[in-house]
Amino acid sequence: MEWSLLPVWGIDFFGSAAMILVSLLCVVEAYKNSQKNPDSPLAAYILWFSMALFAFSASRSIGHMIKYVLLYFGRADLWHRLSPVSGSINTIAFTGISSVTLFFHRMQKIMEKMEKDRIKIEKTTKELLKLNEDIEAVVSQRTKSELALRIAHRIRNPVMIIGGLIRQLMRKGHEDYENYQLHLEKILEQAKKLESLVSTFENLRASTQETFIDIDLNELAEEVIEVITPEADKKGIVLVFERSAKPLTFRGNPHLLKIALLHIIRNAIEACKHGDSIEITTGIEGGRLFLEVKDNGPGIPPEILKHILKAFYTTKEGKTGLGLPYVNQIIKEHRGELKVDSVQGAGTTVRIYLPTHGPELGPEVQ
Amino acid sequence: MKIKKFLIPEFVLIFLLLLTRTNAYALQSHIGIEGLYVHQGAHILFAVSMATFAWRVRGFVFLSPGVRKNLFVGAILLVLWNAWAFTGHIVELMIPRGHILYHPGTKIPSLSIHAWYDLLYYFFKMDHLWCLPAIIFIYLGIRDISKSAAEW
Numbered sequence: 001m002e003w004s005l006l007p008v009w010g011i012d013f014f015g016s017a018a019m020i021l022v023s024l025l026c027v028v029e030a031y032k033n034s035q036k037n038p039d040s041p042l043a044a045y046i047l048w049f050s051m052a053l054f055a056f057s058a059s060r061s062i063g064h065m066i067k068y069v070l071l072y073f074g075r076a077d078l079w080h081r082l083s084p085v086s087g088s089i090n091t092i093a094f095t096g097i098s099s100v101t102l103f104f105h106r107m108q109k110i111m112e113k114m115e116k117d118r119i120k121i122e123k124t125t126k127e128l129l130k131l132n133e134d135i136e137a138v139v140s141q142r143t144k145s146e147l148a149l150r151i152a153h154r155i156r157n158p159v160m161i162i163g164g165l166i167r168q169l170m171r172k173g174h175e176d177y178e179n180y181q182l183h184l185e186k187i188l189e190q191a192k193k194l195e196s197l198v199s200t201f202e203n204l205r206a207s208t209q210e211t212f213i214d215i216d217l218n219e220l221a222e223e224v225i226e227v228i229t230p231e232a233d234k235k236g237i238v239l240v241f242e243r244s245a246k247p248l249t250f251r252g253n254p255h256l257l258k259i260a261l262l263h264i265i266r267n268a269i270e271a272c273k274h275g276d277s278i279e280i281t282t283g284i285e286g287g288r289l290f291l292e293v294k295d296n297g298p299g300i301p302p303e304i305l306k307h308i309l310k311a312f313y314t315t316k317e318g319k320t321g322l323g324l325p326y327v328n329q330i331i332k333e334h335r336g337e338l339k340v341d342s343v344q345g346a347g348t349t350v351r352i353y354l355p356t357h358g359p360e361l362g363p364e365v366q
Numbered sequence: 367m368k369i370k371k372f373l374i375p376e377f378v379l380i381f382l383l384l385l386t387r388t389n390a391y392a393l394q395s396h397i398g399i400e401g402l403y404v405h406q407g408a409h410i411l412f413a414v415s416m417a418t419f420a421w422r423v424r425g426f427v428f429l430s431p432g433v434r435k436n437l438f439v440g441a442i443l444l445v446l447w448n449a450w451a452f453t454g455h456i457v458e459l460m461i462p463r464g465h466i467l468y469h470p471g472t473k474i475p476s477l478s479i480h481a482w483y484d485l486l487y488y489f490f491k492m493d494h495l496w497c498l499p500a501i502i503f504i505y506l507g508i509r510d511i512s513k514s515a516a517e518w
C-alpha cells in the first residue's frame with residue numbers, strides 16, 4: 001500500500017503559513033492593548049507572551065516552508081545544510097516561550113498580592129474616613145455643650161441679680177424713692193453686662209464666619225475655567241462659558257468652592273473624548289444661584305448614578321472615587337444642593353445650587 | 367526574597383536547556399541524536415509551561431470569563447500539540463528511509479505503508495491540526511482582552 005504525502009505536505013505548508021499569520025495577529029492585538037493600558041503589567045506580559053508565540057511560530061513555520069520548497073525543487077542537499085540552523089532556532093523559541101510563560105506564573109502572584117493590598121488599603125481608608133466623621137461629630141458635640149455651659153454661666157449671674165432686685169422692688173413698692181433709684185441703676189448695670197455678652201457672641205459668630213466671604217459665582221467660575229482650560233485643550237474638548245449678566249454674589253469659602261468646581265469640570269473632561277464639549281452656565285433660578293456643568297460625553301449608567309455620591313465609588317482605574325462625595329460635602333456646607341442628571345449616551349449635567357445673599361435677587365423676584 | 371527563591375528551579379531548567387542549545391539539530395533531517403534529545407526536552411518544557419499557564423489563567427480575575435476560556439483552550443491544545451509532536455518525532459525515527467518513495471515524474475513523494483508505524487507517521491506529521499486551532503483560540507482571547515480591560 002502506498003499513500004501520497006501530498007495531504008501531509010499540504011497541511012504542513014499551509015498550516016505553517018497560517019501559524020505565522022495568526023501569531024502575528026496576536027502580536028498586533030497585544031500591542032494595541034498594551035498601548036491602551038501602558039501601566040498594566042498584565043498587558044505587558046500578554047505582549048511578551050504573544051511575541052514569544054510569534055517567534056515560536058515563525059521560526060518553526062518558516063523552516064517547514066523552506067523545507068518543502070527546497071524538497072519540491074529537488075534541493076534536498078541545501079535543506080540538509082539549513083535544517084540544523086532552523087531546528088536550533090526552533091528549539092530556542094520553545095524554551096523562550098516557556099520562560100516567558102513560567103515567569104508569568106510569578107508575576108501573577110505579585111499582581112494578586114497587589115490587588116489584595118489595594119482592597120485592604122481601600123478598606124482601611126474607608127474606616128479612617130468613618131472614624132474621622134465620628135470624631136468630628138463628637139468634637140462638635142463637645143464644643144457645643146461647652147459653649148452652652150459657658151453661656152449659661154455668664155448669663156446666670158446678671159439674670160439672677162436682676163431677678164432679685166426686681167423682686168425686692170416689687171415687695172417694697174415706690175415708697176423708698178432713694179432705694180428705688182439705686183435698684184434701677186443696679187439693674188441697668190447688670191443689663192449692660194448682658195448686652196456686652198451679646199456683642200461678644202456676635203463677634204464670636206463673625207470670627208467663625210471669617211472663612212466665608214462675599215464672592216461672585218461668575219468670577220469664581222471664570223477663575224476655575226482659566227485653570228482647567230489647558231486640560232480640556234489637551235484632550236481636544238471645547239469649554240463654553242455662558243456667564244450670567246447679573247452679579248451673583250453670595251457668602252462662601254472661595255477656596256473650597258473652587259476645589260468643588262474644578263472637580264466637577266475635571267470629571268466631565270475625564271469622561272469626554274476629543275471633539276466633545278462642556279458647557280458651563282451660571283444664573284439664578286427659583287431664588288437660588290446655580291452653576292451648571294453640562295457635557296455631551298458618554299453619560300452615567302443608571303446603576304452607577306445611584307451610587308455616585310457615595311464615597312469610594314469609581315469606575316476609573318487609579319482613582320479614589322472620593323471626588324463627588326467631597327464636592328457634595330462642600331456644597332452642603334454652603335447650604336447648597338448638588339444635582340446630577342445623566343442620560344446614557346447623551347451626556348451628563350451637574351448642577352450646584354447656592355443660597356443667594358444680597359440684592360441680586362431683586363429683578364428675579366419682581 | 368521569596369520570589370527569587372521560587373524562580374530558581376525554573377530558570378535553572380531553562381538555562382540548562384539554553385546551554386545545550388548548540389547541540390540542538392533539526393529533527394526534520396534526523397541529524398544528531400543529541401539534538402533530538404534537546405528538542406524533545408524543549409517539547410516537554412513547552413508542554414509543562416502551557417499546562418501551568420492553562421491552570422493559572424482560569425483563576426485570573428483581571429480577565430473576563432470569555433478571554434480566560436479562550437486562552438485556556440488554546441493552552442490546552444498546545445499541550446496536546448506538544449504531546450503529538452513529541453510522539454511524531456519518535457515515530458519519525460522508526461521509519462526506514464526506504465519507506466519514503468520518490469517516483470520519477472512526481473515532485474511529492476509517497477509513503478509505503480507496511481507497518482503500524484508507517485500509518486502513525488502519516489497521521490502524526492499532520493500536527494498543524496492541533497497547533498493551528500490552539501493559536502486561533504489564543505488569538506481570540508488576546509483580541510478580547512482590551513474589551514475587558516475597562517474593568518482592570
Ligand SMILES: Nc1ncnc2c1ncn2[C@@H]1O[C@H](COP(=O)(O)OP(=O)(O)O)[C@@H](O)[C@H]1O
Nearest residue numbers: 267268271299314315316319320321323324348
Ligand atoms: N461628567 C461625567 N460623565 C460621565 N461619568 C461621570 C461624570 N462625572 C462622574 N462620572 C462617573 O462617576 C464616577 C465617580 O466620580 P468621582 O466621585 O469624581 O470619582 P472619580 O473621579 O475618582 O472616579 C466616575 O468614576 C465616573 O464613572
Ligand SMILES: [Mg+2]
Nearest residue numbers: 263267323324
Ligand atoms: Mg473625579
